[in-house]
Amino acid sequence: MKTGPDRTGLPGELGILVRLDGGSPLPELTAALDAVCEQAGERGERTVVVLRFTPAPHQPREWPGGVSIQEVKRWERAVRRLERLDHVNIAVVEGTCGGPVLDLLLAADYRIAGPDLRLLLPVNEGHFWPGMTLYRLVQHIGLARARRIVLWDSAIELADATELGIVDQVSEDLTEAVHTAAPTGPAAPVPLSGRFDDDARRLAEQAVAAERILAALPPVPGRSRDERTRAATAHAEVRAVRRDFLARHTDTVYGLLTDGLTRRPRLPDLVDAVADRVPGLVPTRAQMAAELRFVQAEKEGREIDQGRFCGAVLRSPTAGRHLVETMLGPTPRALELLDRFRAEGRVELDAVHVERRGTAAHVEFRNPGRLNAENARLVADLDTAVDLVLLDDTVRVGVLRGGTTDHPAHRGRRVFSAGIDLTDLRDGRIPLVGFLLARELGYVNKLLHGLLTDPAPGAGSERYVTKPWIGAVDTFAIGGGMQLLLTLDHVVAEEGAYVSLPAAEEGIVPGAGNLRLTRQTGARLARQVVLGGRRIAATGPEAAAVYDEVVPADRMDEAVERAAAALAAPAVAANRRMLALAEEPLDHFRTYLAEFAFAQADRAYAPDVLDKVERRWQERERRRAARGSRT
Secondary structure, three states: OOOOOOOOOOHHHOEEEEEEEOOOOHHHHHHHHHHHHHHHHOOOOOOEEEEEEEOOOOOOOEOOOOOOHHHHHHHHHHHHHHHOOOOEEEEEEOOEEOOOHHHHHHHOOEEEEOOOOEEEOOEEOOEEOOOHHHHHHHHHHOHHHHHHHHHHOOEEEHHHHHHOOOOOEEOOOHHHHHHHHHHHOOOOOOOOOOOHHHHHHHHHHHHHHHHHHHHOOOOHHHOOHHHHHHHHHHHHHHHHHHHHHHHHHHHHHHHHHOOOOOOOOOHHHHHHHHHHHOOOOOOOHHHHHHHOOOOHHHOOOOHHHHHHHHHHHHHOHHHHHHHHHHHOOOOHHHHHHHHHHHHHOEEEOOOEEEEEEOOEEEEEEOOHHHOOOEOHHHHHHHHHHHHHHHHOOOOOEEEEEEOEEOOOOOEOOEOOEOOEOHHHHHOOOOOHHHHHHHHHHHHHHHHHHOEEOOOOOOOOHHHEEOOOEEEEEOOEEEOHHHHHHOOOOEEEEEOOOEEEOOHHHHOOOOOOHHHHHHHHHOHHHHHHHHOOOOOEEOOOOOHHHOOOEEEOHHHHHHHHHHHHHHHOOHHHHHHHHHHHHHHOOHHHHHHHHHHHHHHHHHHOOOHHHHHHHHHHHHHHHHHHHHHHHHO
């Protein structure tokens, strides 16, 4: 095994090469990793560490074999040390590899494979070795896919490794691939000083360098495989700096944008402002406007950086709480319409109708051609409508219901909601900030926690206006429609209706559904709904977990009126406010949504999501063409 510096195979004599034999004893492998980390640590300049695995003709199936706990701990420390190096590490694998190879691949920054790669899973005494490999695998590809691999597979073939992102590049000439990747592969983050002005300048410089690389490339649809790799590398390098910057300076940035927490810019305005105040931290307005010309699969993916900024703000107890409360405040549009709603008792928005009937206000979704699916227009209108209901003192109860549709499958029938508009998602018209994040922080959170009408610090629950809400489910409530029901106080459904949360099918994270579903249905049923796409029918055995009342379709209006009268009692609002505080404290919601921002930003541009929405769009177009040919 070769562990000393070897610069003959690396461009510009920039790196350290270590050759590893996966069949070597664990103590020998640990010593090799420690040695290369020592060598890399002694170098002040940027260094590329290349781990090259030599395929063994008789690769051992068992790993790590008969070793002590102390030896395993030393191995894990060595791998963790490799992960934490301030230098890029590239893993190069070929042939049939087992033992420690998967562990080190997952710890590498960039992974190059030969066309004959086959990864044997680490097995000890007939079972998958429950070391940090399993943890890294889950973090890398997600729990559901990791579970399938660990429980059912014995090896990961090259095609699967590439699709899962375990391998970044496949090449027949591994030496040339290293030459190409080493100078432009994911670089060690630019070291930041911790001083805000200096770090902001370094971030801006790194962002300019990345944009120079991207500007030299064709648009996303026309890029070759190598050009896609260069673009991914440029994004990875600057994102590493952004991550370091946010880890050090998020509260400072948020303080600048809010004048020391004295102003309350809403989320879209906040993201626009930070692009001007801290260049390079998020995309500019011009860059985001350019993205609008492309469908989702052909975008640069700049929203990912917006999501990571929002996630970093929400992770901060101070800045995050301030932002959550800001988004619980009334929208400017609602304040403009409030007097008219109070006087006339109704407001007609583009995609929502709001009408006061007695002490109840009925909010009706109207996106008839798309089965009341949520798009950017509907989300904005719902934020306004919920505000109007909560701001009108004569209203005691809110009602959510879907209007009638003209979709061929359900023409003339009421439908609660078909969830997110996947066609708009495919076409790139579902913005991360203005839709996916603003929806959760805005009207969905207001349904549960109420409207913040007094932003002055120091006051408690009296700063909020909260009212009970009823959901009237006709036909179905899918995806985001079901998410809404988890925030409501009483759900009435017609016989034959159903709800579902097809997160696994759609590929994106179902908002705060993961946060709220478990406490309502229990963990096992929640997993079946989220991970398995299980429907809950209004007349099914689990109906009581979602619905409070199930009635024939022709009794829906009567059931809604009866529920509204019951919930209009004065004590209801106060008690439902206390229930919401007990079930979901705002900081608990904030912590969840911070991670949601990171996860959803990545999932919105994940290859499997893009493939699914494209296939669905093509299927819909074929059905539409078939219907047209019959008329």
